[in-house]
Amino acid sequence: MSTAAGADHGHAHPWYQAHHFKNMEQQNASNKFGMWLFLVQELLFFAGLFMAYASMRYFYPGTWLEAAEQLDKVMGAINTVVLLTSSLTMALGVRAAQLGQNKQVAAWMVATIAGAYGFLIIKYFEYSHKIHVGLLPGKWFGFDELKTTATNAPQIFFSVYFMMTGVHGLHVVIGIGVIFWILFRALRDEFGPENYAAVENVGLYWHLVDLIWIFLFPLLYLVR
């Protein structure tokens, strides 16, 4: 709608204001409110996974203790730091957008994307190690060491692990996509004091992705 020039309706508005909004205030408030609702929705989506985690851990407390040993705590911890840092660079990017400093927005977005890639690369190493030794979900599970101890259902732990980190990882990938979109728009010098809602919303999304990892890390890696 933004292409429809305001002029022929008699009331002019900036190009970044969509036609059906009366003013920027309304548009920004709507966008932000919409984003918060989206985040609530995301939280409930993950809540389902957390419930599955809780029930399975309740059924198999012993399994959880033993199987969690197989995860690489160091890599998990590094990844936590990487994501936290990228949240920081994201926040700085939002700040720059509010000030209309598009060059800096771009720079911070590049930094955030780098963090996101860093996270995925580390995750890739973790995953490939698990795939290699057979620490896999469900019927693909093939790690004999755990099979023969008193632990039962270790495959369920890894099912939960892969479902949770997989869905989270998917969110990181989507995050990279939208951050690239912000980067692109920053390079075209689009943001300014009135028009930064997109950056802010992507920022909120990214913080949520980060927040979820902050829960995943202790729940999966640091079981005791």
Add this chain to the structure above:
Amino acid sequence: MTMLLPLMTASAARAEGGTFWMPKAASTYAQDVDDVFYFIYYTDAVFFAVLMAAMILMAIKYRRKGEAEVTPVIKGNHTLELAWSVFPTFLLVAMFWLGFKGWMNMAVPPADAMEVRVIGQKWNWTYQYPAANIDGVDYPSFEVAGADAACMDRVTDPSRDIECNAALVVPAGKPVKLVMNSRDVLHSFFVPDFRMKRDVIPGRYTQQWFEAPEVGEHNVFCTEYCGDRHGYMYSKVQVKSPADFEAWKLEQHKKAAASGLVSGAELGAQLFASKGCAGCHKIDGTKLVGPWLNGKFGTVEQLEGGATVTIDEGYLRESILVPGAKVVAGYPPSMPPYQGQLDDRQVEGLIEYIKSLK
């Protein structure tokens, strides 16, 4: 509706000993359930009649007579609104309470109930009766299952499986407890005449109980969708007089003994030796690698980490298949899981065996 009411009530229109709404009441608690039903039913009927009468009468009385008609502005009436919020609340709480009371009664089996194991499997029911000592003779447990071939021959309509499938045989006037589980997917054991129903779940035991005061026959339906022949998963409950029941039971025990087919506890005893259980568990009240297993059933076990658990079928099954899940306090978690090494029948045998150890 209002006019049909007498027709639908308890006294009128008795169909085969039931009422218009309910089939005959053939368990001790069925009449309770029906009483609750009729309480709600009459409450509902009054509300429905009043509301609908008001609606219809007003629709007629205030039917529009001309386009220019002007209506009064009535935005609400607090007294009225309060009345129709509060008054129903009492009735609803009463419904809850009656239902709850009846339900607790249905949920808790009497201590002296005779136990029968019910096993659901696509698409029929199996009933296992425990081993018994009758007149000083030990008889093995036995099970009834499947359809009677001769009967099937006679009945050509497949929907009449119900006539030929093995029936659950119980004595009249004695409480019976069903301990149920499934070998594949979910099923549900429903006896309309008893107002009794409970899901039957794989890997877990559920129970329900009933007491049928009178001799008779009652339909059993599977009410949890379980695939192709869900609609054919019928059986019957045959309530016999106590004397007939004892005679029938003795006959079944004898047949089982004669056939030499081991089942239940005997199978369990064999497995206990052959699967290495005896290497770690003693049955004389002393400790080996693992805890002794005699006299354990029904007691409360202290677990590692402070929790406790009552030893029932579900716990035993889990302890055998997934010992790591709940570890007995004071023992190492060193029992191997038997998941995948024992089939359902074998696990059940072991459980029966452990239950029988005094």
Add this chain to the structure above:
Amino acid sequence: MSTSTLDGVGHGAPGTSYLNAKSGLMSWLFTIDHKRIGVMYLVTVLSFFLVGGLLALGIRTELLTPAGDVFSAAVYNKLFTLHGAIMVFLVLVPAIPATLGNFLLPLQLGTIDVAFPKLNLLSFHIYLLGAFFLVFTLVTGGVDTGWTFYTPYSSTSADGNVVAALTGAFILGFSSILTGLNFIVTVHKMRAPGVTWLRMPLFVWAIYATSVIQVLATPVIAITLFLLIFEKIVGIGIFDPALGGDPVLFQHFFWFYSHPVVYVMVLPAFGVMSETITVHSRKHIFGYTAIAASSIAIAAVGFIIWGHHMFVSGQSELSGTVFSLLTFAVAIPTAIKLCSWIATLYRGSIQWNSPMLYSLGFLWIFAIGGLTGLFLATLSTDVHFHDTYFVVAHFHYVMMGGVLFALIAGMHHWWPKITGRMFNDKIGRINWVLAFVGYNLTFFPQFVAGSQGMPRRYHQYLPEFQMWNQLSTLGSYLFGLSLFIILAYLLHSIFKGVKAPSNPWGAASLEWQTKSPPVEHNFEADVICTYGPYDYDAHRAAQS
């Protein structure tokens, strides 16, 4: 509200409306006009209603005789599964919010469009994608899990294309979430000046409450179906007892969404009632605040009563007790609504036309449906009724007789606004008798069959239930016929109907102050709303 000056507000040559402002298929499929999107939803939803209905007639035909003679058991199981899945996911969830809701929300709020028009279009496209998967399932062998997808049946032994069906339902969830999100923001941020919270039409309140449920509950079913897809493909073992999982956990997950979703279906229907009953009695609604608040109350309580579907499933006695008690709580706000609508009739000027007749029919049918819910909420009686035809009758009374009667009432009510044509009300009234009688004949006997013990999802049944089933089948044919007649005269009116005036019923709410059909960009200029949607006196004063 502001007056006749609103006619003609907007741009474009005189005589154009949103229907003919642009033409060509693409101008529809890629429109971001909420009215066109609403109409597209309406067409697709009704098409799927037709498909689901034909499957239902298949079910009824099989049940004409006790023996399983028309279809094989396998085919029958697929019939009711697809019937249930299509009716719930493709028809009933979007039935009112996405169709009438989309069309009316901005109009009733006096604004140009919903807050996110492009997102709105995206929701529709996602809906089509999800529908594609379900249709794909239908033509590639169906599914036979029941619409509830209970494990371990669905994850192990089910026959047919379970993964495609799950994927379809999963995708449809997102359409529903995005629509809900869009509407919440619209209600909060897009109201025209003067449309205060307490001056919003009750339909808007109902849609608002619905949207809250959609946003909060739908993600949970999404993740549940997602896990189930992986359970099926990889055997992740969370829901399958053979792998160490818990089938009852699946049921909790499933009903955590699928109970609230029944209020997603019925709240908008309540909203329609609040409009049609007041307009066709030309009388201020009785107890506005109570009705608005009860929508929110129903939405809230609806979240904590899911366990009433599982009284016999092996959940603990304590949970059963708590869920039963909480379930009764939902009856009170519903009672408030029902009583308020009936009180609205008092000293009204009641028009006996099709929209009103369907509304009164709704009250009758929904009352039966709701009151029978109480037998199911009661612990000891539910043990007997669970998974029998009593439950089937209960939910058809609330869903088909409730929600879809409301949709039909609403379609008649807003038909002049949507299409700009009047339908033939006389045929409508006569046909209503057929629909009402046919409906009750279809589903009332099922209560009796069910309480006598007939289980649901049975391909055949014992002869003692035969009479009830034959009445039901007969009823379903009559009822199906009446629906086809509705379709026929409504379609006829589009081509041959009399042109509709902008406010044929003399309603006071904002949507009726636009042209029929509205122009493309409704309420382009600011409107100022000065009186409430049910304020017929002020409206009459403003008109003269």
